[in-house]
Amino acid sequence: MTNPFSIxxxxxxxxxxxGFLGRHLFEYVIKNNGIPILIDIDDKNILKSRCKKFIKNKKLIFKIDITNNTEVKNTFKIIKKRFKKVHSLVNLAALAMPQMKNENNYFNSFENYNFELWKNANDINLNGIFLVTQEVVKLMKKNNYGSIVNMSSDISIISPDHDIYKPDLKMNYKGVKFNTPISYVVSKTGILGFSRYLATYLAKKNIRVNSISPSGVYNKQPQKFVQKLSTKIPLGRMAKPEEVINAIIYLISDASSFTTGSNLVVDGGRTII
Ligand SMILES: NC(=O)c1ccc[n+]([C@@H]2O[C@H](COP(=O)([O-])OP(=O)(O)OC[C@H]3O[C@@H](n4cnc5c(N)ncnc54)[C@H](O)[C@@H]3O)[C@@H](O)[C@H]2O)c1
Structure with missing residues (x-):
């Protein structure tokens, strides 16, 4: 019997x-004999990967801004010529925490939230995803086959707990300089509607569309913050990157052949309490 999880x-x-999860994903794909096509505005980390030789030889990197329609369209002209068939798309690109941390204003209070930053987050997290997906769907429709996975977050289901970022004298916790801003919450919630719309729209073309809502993935966040957040999670800890990657692999592979329009919640129980 063939392995339905095979890529x-x-x-x-x-x-x-x-990005953080992107690197884990493409390394998994290469290790398991798949071919990842790598799209990002930056390629520094990709070029540090232990798979960089394979990636360079196969010309798998496309360094583009996904909010730029012309760049996206030109990239897909090349992809169409270079690769016979596109099986899956995983939309991970986002204005997420690592990038937000470089710009303190992303964590301003709602009343002081900068309109340009609000628009910027929505531009990447929704408009950029729209442009990339539009081009991929054109390719997938020709083959009557495809699976698209859009990355959302647990905050598309529950509202962020604003207190976990604030000092807590009882546990000698000084708080952290970041939080989950409204621009992130709204754009990640939009991903759910985007995925459901496309799931019904593309079902007859044998193209499945799903989303994933993970809770925070451990990536060396401050220890007291991790402790504080973990008390909100029934399984008592943050996610490991491979636990999110496994969910992605399930949804892009034939193991999930009867699953479309779903939102797979990978949150240690965070959203059920
Ligand atoms: N890491 C977590 O704890 C966590 C939890 C829940 C959901 N998520 C979601 O998972 C996805 C990946 O998260 P991550 O931690 O790897 O984030 P990350 O910030 O490390 O990666 C995001 C990547 O998107 C790229 N990007 C940003 N703007 C772009 C643009 N205009 N054009 C092209 N590329 C652009 C960045 O360069 C970066 O490499 C995100 O959608 C995030 O919202 C992450």
């Missing part, structure tokens, strides 16, 4: 491939 020989486009 061997499958061409998988990853937007946001240079």
């Amino acid at each position: 061997k020989g499958k061409t998988i486009i990853i937007s946001g491939a240079n």
Whole structure:
């Protein structure tokens, strides 16, 4: 019997491939004999990967801004010529925490929230995803096959707990300089509607569309913050990157062949309490 989770020989486009989860994903794909096509505005981390030789030889990197329609369209002209078939798209690109941390204003209070930053987050997290997905769907429709996974977050289901970022004298916690801003929450919630719309729209073309809502993934966040957040999670800890990657692999592979329009919640129980 063939392994339904296999991604061997499958061409998988990853937007946001240079990011924390993107790197874990493309390394998994290469290790398991798939072909990742790597889209990101930056490629520094990709080029540090232990797979960089394979990636360079196969010309798998497309360094573009996904909010730029011309760049996206030109990229897909090349992808169409270079690869016979695109099996999957994983939309990870986002204005997420690592990028937000470089710009303190992203964490301003709602009353003082900068309109340009609000628009910028929505531009990447929704408009950029729209442009990339539009081009991928054109390719997938020709083959009557495809699976698209859009990355959302647990805050598309529950509102952020604003207190976990604030000092807590009882546990000698000084608080942190970041939080989950409204621009992130709204754009990640939009991903759910985007995915459901496309799931019904593309079902007859044998193209499945799902989203994933993970809670925070451990990435060396301050220890007291991790402790504080973990008390909100029934399984008592943050996610490991491979636990999110496994969910992505399930949804892009034939193991999930009867699943479309779903939102897979990978949150240690965070959203059920
Ligand atoms: N890491 C977590 O704890 C967590 C939890 C829940 C959901 N998520 C979601 O998972 C996805 C990946 O998260 P991550 O932690 O790897 O984030 P990350 O910030 O490390 O990666 C995001 C990537 O998107 C790229 N990007 C940003 N703007 C772009 C643009 N205009 N054009 C092209 N690329 C652009 C960045 O360069 C970066 O490499 C995101 O959608 C995030 O919202 C992450």
